[in-house]
Amino acid sequence: MEHLDPSLVNWSRAQFALTALYHWIFVPLTLGLTFLVAIMESIYVRTGDIWWKKTTKFWMGLLAINFAIGLATGIIMEFEFGTNWSNYSWIVGDIFGAPLAIEGLMAFFMESTFFAIMFFGWEKVSKRTHLLSTWLVAIGSNLSALWILVANGWMQHPVGTHFNSDTARNEMTNFWEILFNPNAYTKFLHTISSGYVLAALFVISISSWYLLKRRDMQFAKRSIMVAASFGLIVSLFNLTTGDDSARQDALHQPMKLAAMEGLYDGKTNAPIVAFGILNPKKKYNNDEDEFLFSFEIPDGLSLLGFHSFDAYVPGIKQLINGDKEYGIMSVQEKLDKGKIAVTSLGEYKKAKKEHDTDKATMALKTFEEHSKYLGYGYLKSPEDVIPNVPLTFYAFHAMVTFGLWFIVLFMVILYLTMTNELKEKRWFLKLALWSLPLGYLAQESGWIVAEVGRQPWAIQDMLPVGMATSQISSGSVMITFWLFAVLFTALLIAEVKIMTKQIKIGPEEA
Amino acid sequence: MLKKIYYFYKDGFANMKLGKRLWVLILLKVFILFAVVKYFFFPNILEENFSTDTQRSNYILQQLTEGR
Numbered sequence: 001m002e003h004l005d006p007s008l009v010n011w012s013r014a015q016f017a018l019t020a021l022y023h024w025i026f027v028p029l030t031l032g033l034t035f036l037v038a039i040m041e042s043i044y045v046r047t048g049d050i051w052w053k054k055t056t057k058f059w060m061g062l063l064a065i066n067f068a069i070g071l072a073t074g075i076i077m078e079f080e081f082g083t084n085w086s087n088y089s090w091i092v093g094d095i096f097g098a099p100l101a102i103e104g105l106m107a108f109f110m111e112s113t114f115f116a117i118m119f120f121g122w123e124k125v126s127k128r129t130h131l132l133s134t135w136l137v138a139i140g141s142n143l144s145a146l147w148i149l150v151a152n153g154w155m156q157h158p159v160g161t162h163f164n165s166d167t168a169r170n171e172m173t174n175f176w177e178i179l180f181n182p183n184a185y186t187k188f189l190h191t192i193s194s195g196y197v198l199a200a201l202f203v204i205s206i207s208s209w210y211l212l213k214r215r216d217m218q219f220a221k222r223s224i225m226v227a228a229s230f231g232l233i234v235s236l237f238n239l240t241t242g243d244d245s246a247r248q249d250a251l252h253q254p255m256k257l258a259a260m261e262g263l264y265d266g267k268t269n270a271p272i273v274a275f276g277i278l279n280p281k282k283k284y285n286n287d288e289d290e291f292l293f294s295f296e297i298p299d300g301l302s303l304l305g306f307h308s309f310d311a312y313v314p315g316i317k318q319l320i321n322g323d324k325e326y327g328i329m330s331v332q333e334k335l336d337k338g339k340i341a342v343t344s345l346g347e348y349k350k351a352k353k354e355h356d357t358d359k360a361t362m363a364l365k366t367f368e369e370h371s372k373y374l375g376y377g378y379l380k381s382p383e384d385v386i387p388n389v390p391l392t393f394y395a396f397h398a399m400v401t402f403g404l405w406f407i408v409l410f411m412v413i414l415y416l417t418m419t420n421e422l423k424e425k426r427w428f429l430k431l432a433l434w435s436l437p438l439g440y441l442a443q444e445s446g447w448i449v450a451e452v453g454r455q456p457w458a459i460q461d462m463l464p465v466g467m468a469t470s471q472i473s474s475g476s477v478m479i480t481f482w483l484f485a486v487l488f489t490a491l492l493i494a495e496v497k498i499m500t501k502q503i504k505i506g507p508e509e510a
Numbered sequence: 511m512l513k514k515i516y517y518f519y520k521d522g523f524a525n526m527k528l529g530k531r532l533w534v535l536i537l538l539k540v541f542i543l544f545a546v547v548k549y550f551f552f553p554n555i556l557e558e559n560f561s562t563d564t565q566r567s568n569y570i571l572q573q574l575t576e577g578r
Contacts, residue, residue: 061528068532072540079547082554090556090570119529120522167563168570346575467574470555480551487542494535502528 008474009466012084015481017451019076021444022488026070026495028443031145031192032199032234033063034138038131040226045131055219057122058507059203062499064119069495074148076484084477088458088468093169095161095178096151103147110140142192149191153184155459156450157252163371163462165348165364183248187450190241193234194446197406198439200231204413205436206503208429217423219507225417232410238403243304249453250305250313253460255385256453258316259392261301264290266314266323272300273397278390284316284383316389320382331382334461338377341370375462384464387455395448402442409435 037059044052078100081089089096117125117133125133154161160177161170172178204227210220249257257263262278263270276294302311312326322330344366351360379385409432416422422429454460458468526533560566 064529064532068536071536072543075543076547079552082557083552086555087570087573090566116519116522120518120525124518124521167567168574169567342575345571349571349575471573472555476551480547483547483551487547491539498528498531 008472008477009469011474011477011481012080012469013465015084015477015484016077016080018481018484018488019073019080020447020451022484022492023070023073023077024443024447025440025492026066026073027145028191028195028198029066029202030063030070031142031195032197033059033066033202034134034141035196036199036203036227036230037063038134038138039230040223041131041134043226045127051218051222054507055222058219059223060118061502062202062206065495065498065502067115069491069498073488073491084470084472085458085468086470088463091163091168091170091463091468092155092459093161093164093167094172095154095158095170098172098175099147099151099178103144106140106147107144110136110144114140145192145195146188149188150179150181150184152450153181153187154178155457156187156454157181157183157248158459158462163374165345165367166352182244183252186241186244186248190238190245191446193238193241194403194443196234197231197238197403198443200227200234200410201406201436201439203227204231204409205433208432209503210506211423212426212429212433214423216506216508221417221422224413224422228410228413228417231406232414235403235407235410239407242400242403246304247307253454254314255316255319255387256392256449257301257305258314258319259387259389259453260396260449262290262389262393263301263313263315264317266312266318266326268302268310268312269299270301270305270311270313271296271298272304274300275397276393278393280390284320284386316386320385331376331385334373334376335379335382337370337373338375338379340377341367341374342377344370345374373461375457375459375464375467378464378467379456384456387453392449392453395445395452399442399445399449402438402445405438406435406442 037056040052040056040059043049044056081096114133114136117130118137121130121133158170159181160172160174162173163169164171178184203223207220207223207227210216211224246257246260249260258266261270261273262276262282264282264284273291274295274297276296277292279289279292282288282290299309301313303309305311305313314323314326314328318326318328320331322328322333344363348360348363348367351357351363376385412428413422413432416425416428456464456466458465523529523533556566556569560569
């Protein structure tokens with residue numbers, strides 16, 4: 001990596017982050033709102049109350065706007081794979097190809113058929129057929145997300161594959177191991193349930209606006225009741241899936257967990273930081289305090305990571321230097337093994353070219369023994385494996401704080417709705433209205449934790465981002481970065497404008 | 511049956527209010543993405559520079575073993 005242009009890697013990463021973060025403005029709302037709409041329509045079919053039909057159609061309209069504007073924003077990431085990340089795309093091989101092909105086919109058939117019935121079929125098919133289509137849209141959209149997250153889970157914890165030294169590609173050895181990769185399904189469940197929370201906030205926020213304006217009160221109260229009940233259930237589920245995700249990090253990405261908690265020195269009975277300000281002078285190899293200020297919950301991190309109060313949680317220092325007592329290998333040792341993997345791969349390639357079978361067999365054997373550490377062979381120093389600690393730490397704590405606030409919000413709203421006091425509590429309605437941006441911040445923070453926290457890896461331990469990029473000029477990546485920034489901002493403005501117009505029209509006219 | 515499906519979609523599109531504007535937006539976006547962004551800015555590097563998978567493998571192996 002000596003001759004690599006660092007600005008190329010940074011711009012490629014920035015561009016991918018920009019695309020992914022903008023894409024993720026639209027996706028979670030679709031994932032959750034499809035279910036809320038399906039629940040509302042189920043109530044309509046069950047009760048025959050025409051008001052529920054109007055309510056369903058109104059939220060379905062907003063779902064259509066979000067879906068239409070978000071549609072194809074994800075395809076840009078596939079463009080980027082081929083141009084900016086061609087090494088990565090090749091090395092990943094069919095691990096990405098198979099899940100994405102399934103996702104593409106499923107999305108196409110589900111969306112073109114059942115979406116059409118959902119939007120066009122109100123007066124053309126029976127109530128039950130329409131309801132079935134709405135549920136299938138909800139299930140189908142969420143299953144689409146499964147395949148993407150399976151691919152992402154593999155990057156975080158590569159299983160079920162073998163690196164082919166002749167083709168430089170990963171080959172799938174066990175489809176089920178990839179599908180049931182614990183990192184993949186916990187990520188899937190945590191991600192979709194966070195989308196449901198966002199959708200509940202969306203419905204509550206807009207309904208609160210109607211209540212504040214004292215219009216469409218009946219519609220707003222009904223919508224809030226459904227959204228708050230749904231929101232509370234999925235929030236609690238989201239909490240458990242978040243706990244599972246942290247456990248996966250503890251087992252497979254301990255550096256990410258250490259960065260999430262700003263933990264430099266490992267310990268048993270490790271506390272979790274409820275609130276803290278990191279000390280900017282702290283490095284893994286100095287004696288500065290980790291925090292300028294912190295409020296900690298005793299044993300919390302041990303419990304979160306290992307489900308045991310007295311479990312040992314390694315800090316950044318132990319993960320870099322190694323700790324024999326706890327069986328942690330130093331990064332320098334991994335770097336040495338990685339260099340052997342890189343060298344032996346080169347020797348294998350050379351011997352094969354020279355038709356020296358014995359030498360090729362020996363080189364391949366050495367490579368296979370050290371291939372687990374291949375990615376470390378491209379790093380310059382042990383410190384390279386430390387992600388951006390402040391960004392990971394603050395993003396994680398923002399996500400958790402907002403997530404806990406949403407649980408309180410849903411509970412209070414349910415109570416106030418049931419006691420018929422909600423419309424009088426204008427300050428609380430304002431709080432509910434402005435909680436929606438926090439929902440989006442929590443969504444984006446979650447992805448920042450997941451992706452920034454695992455740097456420098458494009459594929460954990462196998463391929464650092466520096467080796468994953470293509471040999472192109474950083475100037476062209478910079479140009480397209482700004483192009484996307486403009487395009488996505490225009491789409492976001494369009495989304496907000498069309499949606500606010502539709503909201504102002506209200507459920508009666510819509 | 512096919513006729514029914516045809517009229518289902520035709521009437522659905524014809525009766526759209528908000529949907530028409532959304533379709534214009536979708537088509538415009540897809541055009542910008544595929545005809546401009548993909549075509550001018552995002553070539554598939556390995557597809558363009560090499561004609562066979564063997565060449566692509568050799569190139570990546572070279573990157574992995576000989577540095578960049």
